[in-house]
Amino acid sequence: MRGPDSAVEAVLRQRRPDPRCWDVIVEAVCADSASGGADRALVQAGPAIARHADRIAEDLRRQQGFFGTAVGHGVSLRALALAGAGDLRALPALHHLAEHGGLPYNRAEARIMAALPAADLVPVMLTRLRRDNDDAYHDNTTALEVLALCGPAAAPAVAEVARRLDTPYAYDALRVLGGIGPAAAATADRLAAYATGRDPRTSRHHPRRAAWAHWKVTGDPALALDVCGAAVRSGTASHGLPFLADLGPLAAPHADAVRGLLDSPGAWTRVAAAHAYWRITGDAEPAVPVLLAEVDPHWTGQPAAPVQEAVRRLGEIGAPAAGPAAPLLRRILAREERLTHAYDSSRILADEAYVRTLTDALERIAPEGADLVPVPRGAARLG
Known part of the structure; x- marks a missing residue:
């Protein structure tokens, strides 16, 4: 049986850790004997700790005290863990935290709450x-x-x-x-x-x-077409491309300008241009090679590289045009180690977001083979 520290290390590093690692982490947190690492792992656990929800909910009530008014770190931690598992018993505690200024305070935690x-x-x-x-x-x-x-x-x-x-x-x-x-x-x-x-x-x-x-x-759409189209033409392309992509065929007058950015020196701009051009024209032929070139199989999560964005856009294009991406996506998804670039406080969230992106893309690109790839145990369905 693992100790809490080795259990935390396992869930941070492995996409498919032994479920007993989560048992150890929950026990340590609820017994108030956990390190900060166990706390950070628990709030990211999502459905992986759903079978411990009753224990965590009971411990949340203990942390809130006899009058149910406490708003400290222990309350926030347990409420977040329940929220990530989609458990509605998190809501009263979150509401009380909101009333008294104790609501979890970063964007990663916001995305955890959005599982509710x-x-x-x-x-x-x-x-x-x-x-x-x-x-x-x-x-x-x-x-x-x-x-x-x-x-x-x-x-x-x-x-x-x-x-x-x-x-x-x-x-x-x-x-x-x-x-x-x-x-x-x-x-x-x-x-x-x-x-x-x-x-x-x-x-x-x-x-x-x-x-x-x-x-x-x-x-x-007139104002959006004018402002975002002007941004693309002015050299601040990356700031206008996502919005032109959302406008889709309405942005057809800007299609040539967007296509010209497929060869941009900036990887993020190339990916955004490829996506926008496909959304505007429906023509995936010039977009797919650009997107596929950005899918680095050895990516560690470094945000300077638009790997996850490229995978997401390939998935949106889907079959048959994005078919050449399927073998590479399967190979990446089969890896055992999580992304390592993110901090421990968001490593599991970042990796499982990537796993969801890969899985969703494969389901669209090659649905007949998407179920051949192992999926991490308890992968969270968070934003």
Whole structure:
């Protein structure tokens, strides 16, 4: 039987660790004898610890105390672990944490919480935003990240999110409002002001996101086509390409400019251009070789390389055009070791996100052989 430290090392390094490693980690955390490494592993565990959910929920109640009002690290840790497993018993604790400023505070933890149903998460995030602490960086970024992942279900939060357009969190607010779509139509004028630079708070990153959001809430693509197309033509291509890709055939007037970026010296720009060109024209022939060239089988998770993005876009293209990618994706997915570049606090999350991307891509590219590759035990279905 492994000790807690070796169990943590195993789950951090192996895609298919012995399930008993999770038993050891849960026991150590619930017995208050765990190291920080066990804590960090547990919050990333997702469905791998679902069979221990009753034990963790019971321990969460203990951590909250007799009156159920404690909001310390122990409460946050256990609530996050349950949330990652999709267990609704996390919600009361998350709501209480939101009321008292103890909500988990980084984007990775936001994505863990997003394993819970969006309709249940939105009231928690509204509680967080209504605490009138616009200067609290972690509180705002966490709440806005979760709401962005909720998409149209975040509609009840429109008013609170729109308030963030007047704060340093405007870019995240733009992302949320665009994801909400028509239910945020009342913000269209504000979005147009950011897109055109009329708002004095507009920075260089705002116009494309704001123009995209304006299209999503109004259904009118004219502003997005103008702003994002201008970005592609001006040499700030990577800032406009993802939005032109989302516009798809509506962006046909910009297809030639996008195709010219397939040979860009920047890998991220090449990948974004390949994706955008395919989405705009439906022609995968020039896009697939560009994307396939970026799929490094030895990638360690270094964010400077757009490997995961290239795999995702190949998956979207699917069969038969992306068929040449299938053998390489199977080989990568069969690896036993996780990505090693990410910090321990997000290594499991980063690797399982990559595994999901590879698996989803294979299911689209070569569905007849996707089930031949071993899948990590308890792979989490998080954003």
